[in-house]
Amino acid sequence: MKNQRLTIYLLVLLLCVSLFTGCAKVEYTAIAEPAYLRVFNNLNYIQTLGSKDDKVPYFCMLINPKFGTGGAITGAEIVGDFLDKRAAYAPPYPSHIGNSTTVDNPEYPGKENVLVGPILNGFDLSSWAQVPSGELRIVFAYRPKNTIPFFELESHLQTDILIDTVINLASKEVYTLHLLQKDFVTKAHGLLLRQENFHKLPLSDSLVYVNFYNMSAKGFVDADLSLKDDDYVLRSFKNGIKDEMNIFLSLYESQDNPILQSPTVIGYKGKFLTRLTRNSTSATVSPYMSFPLWASSKSNGIQTDIWQRFDFFSPGMDITNNPFFSGEIATGGNWASVNCLKNGKVFLGGSDNGTQLPNLLVNVHSGTHNPQTFATVNTLEVVNGRIYLTTIQRKYAPPIY
Template sequence: MMKRIRVIIASASMLLLVLGIVGCTKVEYTQIEEPAYLRVFNNLNYVQTLDSKDDKVPFFCMLINPVVGVDGTLSEAEIVGDFLDKRDAYAPPYPSHIGSNNSVNNPEYPGKNNVLVGPILNGFDLSSWAQVPSGKLRVVFAYRPKNTIPFFQLEPHLRKDILIDTVINLDGREVYTLHLLQTDFVTKEHGVLLRQENFHKLSLSDSLVYVNFYNMSAKGFWQADATLKDDDYKLASFKSGIKDDMNVFLSLYEDQSKPSHIGATVPGFKGKYMTSVKRNTNLATVSPYVSFPLWAGSTADGIMTPMWQRFDFFVPGMDMTNNPFYAGEKNTGGNWAAVNCLQNGKVAVTSGDNGTLLPNLLVNIHSGKDNPKTFATVNTLEVVNGRIYLTTIQRKYAPPIY
């Protein structure tokens, strides 16, 4: 029986050109007329505790317009996103997973799948979005064993265990991001959230970096006992989650080449209020983008800047001036969490800092005669049950001149 999931879509409009990416081997593609563009993230994480030892591992096959037998066995589908694992902390501005042979596990869709993808639109690279048919689509997320056997080669009894079975409606030539989420931490309810993106339609400056924020954590997560949450030290102050209403503050630091210490802040950008964020797993409205100058740092020369960013999430009434927590404290009761965005997201600032790590929002790359050159980006930071994820979208840049 189809499980009813409420899916709400934020409206937007745009024109896209169809572009296919061809891999190293010959792939026969089916032309899609009036496609929509879809990217899918599995936001479900699991923690091994005595209370959760019998929970199913959230490892899925995503199927669009599947065929289901009378006995409930899934036998084929129009589009298959197999081996869908939990998402990576960083979704870079290019399809980095294609060609990876280390594992069949896929941190997103399309990810490693060799499929028709989106074009360059208004200067934005949409090659991390897959082309899918527009219109009404049936979407199924089916549990699968964590092995390397393709879904439709599994034994029939292993092709019946469905978590989500729902219908979404996609407009042609529009850009969507689909999130698989836990909606209630206590009851373990799940759902999907389909967001219709609008970054490609906005009038954005090349000299500003843009970012928006979401808290898609499950109801009751931050209130839950710490023993029920992931004890990964890399989560730092996000481990306990954040409260349902938070304010976000930005600090810009001058030089990411010296990560052993916090360093000097850019004048005017120490604990600057940016926006507020509310917990939400139902409404798919696009959050407004806020921005900061690409060339704010004192060493910026219009070509390259080593600047990096820190975002502090504070409960309303608290900010940088009255923060009662000390550096390095991880259990803040959901009142404070911080993320440092520098280098490749794997270099700590200090051993006592409480910020989790993500890559720099700025992209430094060889372009034209400059190596490197710094480019502004459009970014999304999403908090989900004690983790924070970064998605970066890059604009078109001139190819290197050697």
């Protein structure tokens, strides 16, 4: 009887310990003077004749690494493991948290349970991680594409370093760090650290803002097509764009019938926005262009259904003198387009050459309105045949049910 009671007691105790440890919350280390950092790995791995022997650009990011005897890395103040290639869309909220289907992380912090940025001047910085300000040593180490954490790998798999450098971050400032290929021929790599300024600008909540970057490697657009990714969804961007391009905006009235022959918003058919110059070295923030949230006469001041198309043309070309047919992809880098509507997975058919990305507008349940449309601040970045969208939103009122 005593043995039976002891067994029951031990089982209950084990259950209690199990429940306690399973529900233990994550303990965060407070940072006295934080900077806010978001990291993207813009290196893509593709299977071509020219890349079959290349290393897979799958990394562990280490900030302020610690070293043991013989120079082996034994730890780090901040670890961003399983850093995979960047996703086409970086939404205005940390959507990767809780995604346990894979350990792959399309950005940092992404899935990492870390202290994130606050609401700063009305902008939601929950997709940026808090990191110490000041001088930081940062290392990107190659790692196998498996599910084993970096510091549990065999020691010889922890020594292949792509980048080991120092960055400086100012307190309470917002940074985006890009891992880039700098030269397509020599395969040289590097970092670009951009200090963002959107939270310091007098931006109107009735305007939608977007800026542009071409951070492609030197020589990519002129390289042989056999060396480039043949992914169909890249459409007209897959072969790259010229180093100098003009960008034009068209706004379409409805996402229910997203066909390029559908009506455009008055005054927004092929409207010139800005000139884009390829640059993978300068960290200067590009100026933001804007268009009205309520540009359509069909909007009611609460919700609008417009969507956006951006055409990239080499100088001297625009939608009125475009020598290519609408579905042409091999344009020699002289024309590429991107359609921003719904969730970015709308198929417009083979007659259109546009890459698909989500709408720049955010539609959510806010207050008594479901949905309500909100303006955002956006960045479109072209990197070696791909175009990426990052969206930042302001804080909005929670829903009222």
